Amino acid sequence: MDTIRLKARAKINLGLDVVRRREDGYHEVRMVMQMLKLYDQIDIEKTETPGIRLTCNLSFLPTDECNIAYKAAKVMMEQFDIKQGVCIRIEKHIPVAAGMAGGSTDCAAVLYGMNKLFDLQLSQKKLREIGVKLGADVPYCLMRRTALSEGIGEILTPVAPLPDCPILIAKPSISVSTRYVYEHLKLNEEILHPDVDGIVSALKAKDLYGVTDRLGNVLETVTIPEHPVIADIKQQMMQSGAVNALMSGSGPTVFGIFDDEDKAKKAFEDMKASGLARQIYLTRPFNQKIKSTRKNQRKR
Template identity: 45%
Template sequence: MKLSIKAPAKINLSLDVLHKRDDGFHEVEMVMTTIDLADRIELTTLDEDIIKIESSGGYVPSDFRNLAYQAADLLKKECNRNEGVHITIDKHIPVSAGLAGGSSDAAATLKGLNELWDLGLSIDELAVLGAKIGSDVSFCVYGGTALATGRGEIIKSIPSPPPCWVVLAKPAIGVSTADVYRNLKLAEVEHPDIQSMVAAIERKDFNQICYLLGNVLESVTLEDYPDVSHIKNQMERLGAEGVLMSGSGPTVFGLTVHETRAQRIYNGLRGFCNEVYMVRMLGETE
């Protein structure tokens, strides 16, 4: 049997870090939403009790380091399944970009295998399992738009933002999320107004959403990686109504309601980096 499922990327409209927890994780508050840039996951059942990973993208591990592999392995153990699965990942989301590509692949694998193996798990149960794999996986299980708290695994769905264009640009560098959090000086950062962002989304107030965009991790990444700061400046210069780095970076996104402006931003950034995308805000669960 075979099943194909979409795994959309996410962006952070707000990302705040409150403090470091006793378990070593950071307490966060984030507003996340999905965008129409997605990997495509194909799951094929195998009689042999193995997990095989095949990916179209470079730098994607095909063993237990892959989050989709971990998702399948976790379901097999939790639900006592002794058959295998061949997971094919058609990559479109850039790797290590702050867009939750790996987490979304894992979430899609959980949802797809739940259907393929007829496990009967609820979406909430899948999200709890997802939290064991990574902090963003729970959000990716639900999709849509949400306020995420805890270490990112406590999800409260909120209405979708108003439709708009999203231009993303990822420079050809890698950013260590662990290093960014390690170098974050919480006493010195300006914390985004999360509740006002949620209220602006509920009102569908695009201008206010753009005004309230905020990510405390920019305080580290923009200083340590000048390429990211340069792309952000270029997006603002080219006329994006709102510009922010997603996650710990290095991807920067710009929002605009005007297709011609989005195209101009897209064209203008092509000279600065190879990985540039122009997509729509998705924002709703599929």
């Protein structure tokens, strides 16, 4: 195998709670993570010339060591003494700096792809150990299943998937610093913590409305006051028939969950007409079937 093409999928947070801030500055979280059918396309090709060449369809993204996907390739080369080079092409569709793990999922795809291309035969556990050093969401993006995420994001427990439904994604023309949001989060008695365990139970029961009734994200308490347009997008989605809407991650992307395809399509058009968002997508949950054969494991 000399080339591999991968789908690096976006994620949303059905629930995002911050338990505490640790002495090392990291925050302990409890999150329910769901992957989407929205994805970036990653092509990786072996080259005889040593080194890493990365290209992207978005000119404003770095193509050197400032790119987490580049870092992933470099780590794999250094740790496993890979002498050949690689050419990595990233076709971005996931909104950037948007709370959807766009960088982390590209990083995870490169780790996975390098493992396959160079027949390193690393377990997913080993890849996650490498990935968490690059980014807290990378282990989840390697897992690619609905999961409860704890610790700083590295403790992952598979849970039942979100029932199939239309999901509207809308990102306004702003970007948000995850570091800023966490640094300004106030974990006081007044903060409303989402019912993460209730979401997990509703997923197990395949109860879409049980999930949507419990959607919650403590980081909204920081991001929405800074960027009120997020609240406007949520309101627009609800007016267009969303069962519920929530900011994903540290924002600013908002997702709305619908129980009717026609409502979702109309909401898509309404969102475009509103001018509130620059990037708008209509997608669905991605729920991967677990496959055991080596042949099928190559398909992502």
